[in-house]
Amino acid sequence: xxxxxxxxxxxxxxxxxxxxxxxxxxxxxxxxxxxxxxxxxxxxxxxxxxxxxxxxxxxxxxxxxxxxxxxxxxxxxxxxxxxxxxxxxxxxxxxxxxxxxxxxxxxxxxxxxxxxxxxxxxxxxxxxxxxxxxxxxxxxxxxxxxxxxxxxxxxxxxxxxxxxxxxxxxxxxxxxxxxxxxxxxxxxxxxxxxxxxxxxxxxxxxxxxxxxxxxxxxxxxxxxxxxxxxxxxxxxxxxxxxxxxxxxxxxxxxxxxxxxxxxxxxxxxxxxxxxxxxxxxxxxxxxxxxxxxxxxxxxxxxxxxxxxxxxxxxxxxxxxxxxxxxxxxxxxxxxxxxxxxxxxxxxxxxxxxxxxxxxxxxxxxxxxxxxxxxxxxxxxxxxxxxxxxxxxxxxxxxxxxxxxxxxxxxxx
Amino acid sequence: xxxxxxxxxxxxxxxxxxxxxxxxxxxxxxxxxxxxxxxxxxxxxxxxxxxxxxxxxxxxxxxxxxxxxxxxxxxxxxxxxxxxxxxxxxxxxxxxxxxxxxxxxxxxxxxxxxxxxxxxxxxxxxxxxxxxxxxxxxxxxxxxxxxxxxxxxxxxxxxxxxxxxxxxxxxxxxxxxxxxxxxxxxxxxxxxxxxxxxxxxxxxxxxxxxxxxxxxxxxxxxxxxxxxxxxxxxxxxxxxxxxxxxxxxxxxxxxxxxxxxxxxxxxxxxxxxxxxxxxxxxxxxxxxxxxxxxxxxxxxxxxxxxxxxxxxxxxxxxxxxxxxxxxxxxxxxxxxxxxxxxxxxxxxxxxx
Numbered sequence: 001x002x003x004x005x006x007x008x009x010x011x012x013x014x015x016x017x018x019x020x021x022x023x024x025x026x027x028x029x030x031x032x033x034x035x036x037x038x039x040x041x042x043x044x045x046x047x048x049x050x051x052x053x054x055x056x057x058x059x060x061x062x063x064x065x066x067x068x069x070x071x072x073x074x075x076x077x078x079x080x081x082x083x084x085x086x087x088x089x090x091x092x093x094x095x096x097x098x099x100x101x102x103x104x105x106x107x108x109x110x111x112x113x114x115x116x117x118x119x120x121x122x123x124x125x126x127x128x129x130x131x132x133x134x135x136x137x138x139x140x141x142x143x144x145x146x147x148x149x150x151x152x153x154x155x156x157x158x159x160x161x162x163x164x165x166x167x168x169x170x171x172x173x174x175x176x177x178x179x180x181x182x183x184x185x186x187x188x189x190x191x192x193x194x195x196x197x198x199x200x201x202x203x204x205x206x207x208x209x210x211x212x213x214x215x216x217x218x219x220x221x222x223x224x225x226x227x228x229x230x231x232x233x234x235x236x237x238x239x240x241x242x243x244x245x246x247x248x249x250x251x252x253x254x255x256x257x258x259x260x261x262x263x264x265x266x267x268x269x270x271x272x273x274x275x276x277x278x279x280x281x282x283x284x285x286x287x288x289x290x291x292x293x294x295x296x297x298x299x300x301x302x303x304x305x306x307x308x309x310x311x312x313x314x315x316x317x318x319x320x321x322x323x324x325x326x327x328x329x330x331x332x333x334x335x336x337x338x339x340x341x342x343x344x345x346x347x348x349x350x351x352x353x354x355x356x357x358x359x360x361x362x363x364x365x366x367x368x369x370x371x372x373x374x375x376x377x378x379x380x381x382x383x384x385x386x387x388x389x390x391x392x393x394x395x396x397x398x399x400x401x402x403x404x405x406x407x408x409x410x411x412x
Numbered sequence: 413x414x415x416x417x418x419x420x421x422x423x424x425x426x427x428x429x430x431x432x433x434x435x436x437x438x439x440x441x442x443x444x445x446x447x448x449x450x451x452x453x454x455x456x457x458x459x460x461x462x463x464x465x466x467x468x469x470x471x472x473x474x475x476x477x478x479x480x481x482x483x484x485x486x487x488x489x490x491x492x493x494x495x496x497x498x499x500x501x502x503x504x505x506x507x508x509x510x511x512x513x514x515x516x517x518x519x520x521x522x523x524x525x526x527x528x529x530x531x532x533x534x535x536x537x538x539x540x541x542x543x544x545x546x547x548x549x550x551x552x553x554x555x556x557x558x559x560x561x562x563x564x565x566x567x568x569x570x571x572x573x574x575x576x577x578x579x580x581x582x583x584x585x586x587x588x589x590x591x592x593x594x595x596x597x598x599x600x601x602x603x604x605x606x607x608x609x610x611x612x613x614x615x616x617x618x619x620x621x622x623x624x625x626x627x628x629x630x631x632x633x634x635x636x637x638x639x640x641x642x643x644x645x646x647x648x649x650x651x652x653x654x655x656x657x658x659x660x661x662x663x664x665x666x667x668x669x670x671x672x673x674x675x676x677x678x679x680x681x682x683x684x685x686x687x688x689x690x691x692x693x694x695x696x697x698x699x700x701x702x703x704x705x706x707x708x709x710x711x712x713x714x715x716x717x718x719x720x721x722x723x724x725x726x727x728x729x730x731x732x733x734x735x736x737x738x739x740x741x742x743x744x745x746x747x748x749x750x751x752x753x754x755x756x757x758x759x760x761x762x763x764x
Contacts, residue, residue: 053728089709091727096666097466098705100659101459104586105706108459122665125570129660133584146569188559190663193568 040347043086044079044338046071046331047106047113051120054094055219056244062276062321064089069316070328080338081347085331092120099123107134115139115334115355121147121191128154135352137359139330143380144194149411153352155359156380157330157372159403161194161242161269164292166203167384167403168240168267171292173207176238176265180209183236183264185227185251187243188216195242195269199406212236219247224254232260241268245277252285267291273387275394276321283392290388290397294370294381295325297394305329305368329368336365371400378407432605449594453587461586463702468597469654471694474678475604475687476647481676482684483608484640485620486535487543490550491675494645496667497554498524498652503571503662504564513576513583513592513657520653521646527554528645535637539623551672555664570661589658600650605687607643616640620685681738683745692746697735704731 050056050063067087075084088109090102099120106113113136118124121142131138131153140147143156143163159167172180182204186192196214204211212234215227228251231239241251248268255261266289272278273293279286298320300306306325313324340361341354364383365372371383382405386398405412423429433442453461477491488494498520505511505519531550535543558565565571575584576592583589607613615636618626627633656662674697682693708727712718742749 053726090705091708093705093728095670097671098701101462101466101702102705104459104462108457122663125663126659126661126666128570129572144569146566188568190568190570190665193559196568 040081040083041111043084044115045086045088045109045111045113046115046117046334047088047109048117049090049092049099049102049106049123051092051094053091056094056120062318062323063327065316065318066313066321066324066327067331069312069318069324070331073312073328074331074335080335081342085335092123094120096120096122096126100126103127103130114350114352115338117141117330121194122189124154125190128152137352137355139334141326142191144190145197145199145406145408146190146194148380149408151377151379151411153356154379155374157326157333157367157370158270158294158380159382159384160380160407161191162197162200162406163380163382163403164269164384165195165200165240165242166406167292167401169204169207169209170404171386171398172238172267173209178208180238181212181234181236182209182238182240183213183215183231183234184211185213185215185217185224185231185239185241187219187241187247189219192216192219192242195240197406197408199408203404203406217247219243221247222250224251225258228254228258228260232258232263237264239264239266241266241272243268244271245274246281248272248278248289249281249286252282252289256285261285265290270294270384273394274322276319279389279392279394286389287392288389290386292384292403293387293394294384295322296369297387297396298325299393299395303368305366309368325369326367329370333362333365333367333372373402377411378405430609446598450591453590458586461590463698465586465589465593465654465658467695467698468593469651469658470675470678470698471691472597472600472654473648473651474675474682474694475601475690476644476651477675478679478682478684478687478690479604479607479616479647480640480644481679482686482689483613483620484616484637485539485623486532486637486640487540487676488547488641488644489544489669489672489676490531490547490554491644491648492667492669492671493551493554494524494528494648495652495655495671496558496664497527497645498649499656499662499667500558500565500571500652501649502653502656503566503573506573506656507571508564517650517653520656521649524649524652525642525646528641528648529638532638532641535641536634548669551669555667558664566663568663570663573656573660573662575660576657583657586658589654593654593658596650596654600647601687601691604647604690608687612636612639617685677735681735681745683747686745686747688750689745689747692750696738696746700734701731704728704734 048067052063071085071087079085088106090105092099092102116136116138118127118138118140119142121144124140124142124144124147128147137153137155139155139157141156141158143158143160145160145162148154148156148160184195186195193216201211213231213236215231217224217227239251241248252266255264255266268291270293273291275298278289296303296306298306298310301310309325309328313320318324337355337358340358341350344357345354359374360376362372362374370381372381373383382402383400384403385396385400387394388397421434428434433439452464473491473495477488480486480488501520501523502516505516511519531547534546538546559567575582577583583592608616615626615631618629618631619633619636623633659666678693678697679690681696682691683689704727708730
């Protein structure tokens with residue numbers, strides 16, 4: 001018996017040691033051969049992980065169809081230097097483990113990813129170090145300060161939630177009767193808590209805004225009357241939420257139940273101001289709702305990009321959603337980044353560093369649905385404007401402006 | 413004749429009676445299996461290794477939960493939160509105090525065990541669904557504490573964890589972490605297998621079967637229940653520590669109630685009160701989940717009549733249907749199916 005155990009232990013130790021040595025040894029040197037002429041890849045694969053079956057599902061409505069349509073449009077115009085875009089997708093269901101598995105699955109695919117989009121804040125947080133190690137440039141629409149800083153391989157085509165909240169504070173001080181007693185009512189998640197930072201609190205103080213309450217609630221919670229009652233007790237006259245449009249509808253319905261709609265006003269981050277969630281779910285309660293947003297709206301057909309998107313969405317018989325508005329503009333920008341990088345370093349040396357250099361040259365770049373300025377110090381957009389729901393339609397009530405920089409002090 | 417062992421296998425010593433691996437075939441299968449497992453990084457990509465690492469980490473937590481639920485009959489809906497305690501203990505010790513992996517691992521296991529005992533205290537007075545509510549509270553209390561102790565845990569933001577190292581060798585990839593995670597998983601399974609064969613394990617089973625009868629026979633039911641909570645959460649702590657080192661960036665959204673519920677599901681599907689069941693259950697659920705997520709996006713390509721947007725979110729539906737169908741046809745879990753298979757193999761060519 002003891003002999004058998006000893007033998008087994010030896011076998012295990014030897015196999016572990018052998019595998020460790022083999023696995024960790026440097027790669028064998030290849031004999032030097034003449035470098036073949038650089039061939040273009042057959043496609044540029046865009047890998048994306050999205051939650052289409054979990055809590056973010058309502059918000060990412062239309063994402064898949066809009067990406068396929070955007071690639072059809074860009075590929076018909078020649079793609080990237082003649083190379084077409086291709087789309088590979090996996091559903092995360094809002095589960096971080098599934099998102100990391102998707103990331104590892106993408107990395108194992110041929111060609112490995114160089115450019116990605118990650119939407120969920122928790123996934124962004126979990127992958128921020130790996131993006132650098134793996135040489136992948138990732139754009140996000142979930143600009144949480146703790147993910148965006150220090151600026152490395154992560155970029156955002158929307159302003160950070162802290163900056164947007166600062167922009168709201170500028171607007172509310174400029175246009176609304178004082179005193180402003182502000183309460184935060186936000187999701188109990190990485191995304192929701194992105195506005196609960198010292199930078200935001202200090203900015204409020206600087207603007208003469210009193211923050212009277214900070215309340216959180218669950219992403220799938222359908223009633224926030226308890227939180228609103230506490231907020232009301234503290235005398236708030238403005239409530240700001242870092243949530244998605246479907247939850248802002250919950251906030252407004254809860255406020256109506258408590259009879260608070262006349263007593264306090266409501267606002268939120270850019271992702272509350274969405275026609276396919278807020279105005280659809282809150283109906284008349286959303287009337288007069290005012291919030292910052294970086295997205296142009298379906299009705300702004302005097303803008304050629306929005307006119308084009310209207311036509312394409314109609315042709316695809318798809319339902320109008322914010323994803324349709326953003327996607328084509330985002331990939332036109334990505335195509336420009338690739339074209340610029342290829343012009344600079346060629347296909348053979350195309351890497352994350354080349355794409356980053358191109359990205360950091362973008363200065364008030366017209367995305368069609370918004371503008372984008374990126375620098376080496378600030379990897380997130382700064383352009384935003386105020387919008388309001390009028391007669392069931394979201395309309396701009398101001399021009400695009402730069403949001404205040406509420407990045408962590410160390411990175412300003 | 414018992415079908416627990418192959419025909420003609422007799423014990424002639426106490427060592428043989430206690431052995432887990434008895435026959436030549438079992439030894440060969442074990443050695444081949446271990447060689448295959450440990451050579452996996454030589455011919456597998458990061459994706460497969462991530463899946464193996466992920467399954468192993470979940471497995472450690474599920475084996476721990478199985479000791480509590482399957483052997484001692486106590487329900488816990490807070491295993492993911494206890495895993496979070498282990499992960500955050502590792503994060504705090506490694507990030508703020510510079511602890512090495514070898515110090516952080518036992519500290520995390522111990523801390524999770526102690527926290528588990530605290531939440532196990534109500535088990536003196538309550539059991540069943542009522543105890544599950546107490547452990548459900550653990551899920552919320554622990555996460556709220558983590559979210560609000562910002563200076564220590566990073567709050568809603570991530571807490572970064574440095575990669576473990578031995579001397580100059582840094583475990584900073586899935587293939588390197590594999591050599592930490594897999595041996596530890598085997599060790600923890602071996603440990604669990606042996607716990608349930610000791611007097612303590614038999615006391616757990618007695619409490620599960622009838623706690624009143626167990627008390628009458630002289631078993632200190634309360635202290636054994638706390639021991640079960642402690643052991644179960646030590647497993648969760650080890651899993652949390654390995655998770656923190658694998659992800660190297662932890663936040664509260666990594667330890668949700670849904671994770672706790674699925675760990676319970678893994679115990680049920682594998683078969684309660686069986687270490688092999690916990691292994692089967694974890695592999696089945698994690699593997700099925702991944703398979704569904706891989707296959708669903710390609711459905712529109714296979715069936716062009718299906719519109720991509722209408723189908724791709726169907727993964728969880730397919731997953732749920734498979735799990736329901738499985739539970740209807742095999743309510744005693746995969747471990748029972750495995751026992752049936754072994755019995756038929758051993759009795760071959762006879763039916764009985």
